[in-house]
Amino acid sequence: MDRPRQAALEVLRAVRVDDAYTNLALPAAIAQHGLGPRDAGFVTELAAGTIRRMGTYDAILTVCIDRPLRKVQVAVLDALRLGCHQLLSMRVPAHAAISTTVDLVRSRNGQGAAGFANAVLRKVAAHDLDGWLDRVAPDPGEPGPARREALAVRHSHPRWVVDQLEQAAPDEDLDTLLAADNLPPRVTLVARPGLVDRAELPGTPTPYSPYGVVLEGGDPAGVPAVAEGRAGVQDEGSQLVAHALASAAVEGRDELWLDLCAGPGGKAALLAALAAQRGARLVATEPHLHRARLVGRALEALGDRTYGVVAADGTRPPLPAGSVDRVLVDAPCTGLGALRRRPEARWRRTPDDLMPLVLLQRKLLDSALDLVRPRGAVLYATCSPVRAETADVLQAVLGTRKDVALDDVRPLLTGVPDIDGPVAGTAQLWPHRHGTDAMFMALLRKG
Numbered sequence: 001m002d003r004p005r006q007a008a009l010e011v012l013r014a015v016r017v018d019d020a021y022t023n024l025a026l027p028a029a030i031a032q033h034g035l036g037p038r039d040a041g042f043v044t045e046l047a048a049g050t051i052r053r054m055g056t057y058d059a060i061l062t063v064c065i066d067r068p069l070r071k072v073q074v075a076v077l078d079a080l081r082l083g084c085h086q087l088l089s090m091r092v093p094a095h096a097a098i099s100t101t102v103d104l105v106r107s108r109n110g111q112g113a114a115g116f117a118n119a120v121l122r123k124v125a126a127h128d129l130d131g132w133l134d135r136v137a138p139d140p141g142e143p144g145p146a147r148r149e150a151l152a153v154r155h156s157h158p159r160w161v162v163d164q165l166e167q168a169a170p171d172e173d174l175d176t177l178l179a180a181d182n183l184p185p186r187v188t189l190v191a192r193p194g195l196v197d198r199a200e201l202p203g204t205p206t207p208y209s210p211y212g213v214v215l216e217g218g219d220p221a222g223v224p225a226v227a228e229g230r231a232g233v234q235d236e237g238s239q240l241v242a243h244a245l246a247s248a249a250v251e252g253r254d255e256l257w258l259d260l261c262a263g264p265g266g267k268a269a270l271l272a273a274l275a276a277q278r279g280a281r282l283v284a285t286e287p288h289l290h291r292a293r294l295v296g297r298a299l300e301a302l303g304d305r306t307y308g309v310v311a312a313d314g315t316r317p318p319l320p321a322g323s324v325d326r327v328l329v330d331a332p333c334t335g336l337g338a339l340r341r342r343p344e345a346r347w348r349r350t351p352d353d354l355m356p357l358v359l360l361q362r363k364l365l366d367s368a369l370d371l372v373r374p375r376g377a378v379l380y381a382t383c384s385p386v387r388a389e390t391a392d393v394l395q396a397v398l399g400t401r402k403d404v405a406l407d408d409v410r411p412l413l414t415g416v417p418d419i420d421g422p423v424a425g426t427a428q429l430w431p432h433r434h435g436t437d438a439m440f441m442a443l444l445r446k447g
Ligand SMILES: C[S@@+](CC[C@H](N)C(=O)[O-])C[C@H]1O[C@@H](n2cnc3c(N)ncnc32)[C@H](O)[C@@H]1O
Pocket: 238, 260, 261, 262, 263, 264, 265, 266, 267, 268, 285, 286, 287, 288, 291, 312, 313, 314, 315, 330, 331, 332, 333, 360, 364, 383
């Protein structure tokens, strides 16, 4: 039996049936099948790539199968999707892609299903990916619903996500923006100031963050500074969020910093290191215990130079009003700006997720504004560019508070080009433009 393909099929099943995260299911399947580095690379590309591009492959399979996809046995459908990825997006020769998929189906679903898979994949193999896209989703060129529908299929995004991204970036080339979500991100490390210098880390310096390096290859866990918590794996956009809050000018006392939504702790660790260099200390809050533990671990290398983490709800934080000098609200959000990182995320989110998140985001921002002292700084951030979570939250909260003003965050992001956000003074990063997650940032001050 072909163990790499079997492992990939198991990852697809775990993601579909058990709601597993691809990034966790993959190493588990690789370990369980005892695969070496070469096979592990193949399985990672096969499983993660198939999950990411499933929307496109389902549109193609719909044409190749004479009954609705929902009537195809799901295990067989998963195998067909893996076959499509090998045929259309990987350099696997067609005969190998077809015969190995058919063998996989035969071993699990019997001879009849194997014959069906063989017939379907032969049809798929009749065209390359571009040929199929021109057939199932020709781009009408003109902006509008038909184009958004075509781009949703071409770039394998749910249609509602395409609509949200288009509203978030009406002047952007939607084609380029969506294409960037299908490129797995480069691995970026952060050197936590005072604990390690970035020159000591392998890789090349990140273009915008003063703390980052892009790792050219290899396992980040094998870097000693990462293993010791003096450095970590962190997107450059996330580094810039911590950098912006730390760089905001704050008059007078600057002793207590708060990360209100801290789990799993990447930004908390960078902020805590920056605070410690200036004689300030960070406290982190996170309501979910397992995530609070991760924050604790991320802060370990700083010892008593931080106040550590408190398992608490940020809307009812255990701190007196007006007691904090700087607050980060890295709010729970749809994560539609970080789709590159989580292959299954686009299929799991639904439009119904939006409103509860927006209500929580408003409460958290309000809570942060209560906690900060007059003339202190609050940075509101999301890894989503969706307007309901960015501009609308900001405007709703500013509309109810006379004591708060929006400051310009953009001068704190020196050297980062084209960062204007949806409200004057806010910033929006983009994968296709900056090579980062689509982080939104707004800086607020209490009068
Ligand atoms: C976008 S993540 C934060 C990422 C984190 N800052 C980092 O860089 O590692 C949002 C976090 O908010 C937490 N959260 C959810 N509800 C919350 C609440 N009521 N108060 C505070 N945090 C909350 C989530 O559990 C999640 O860990």
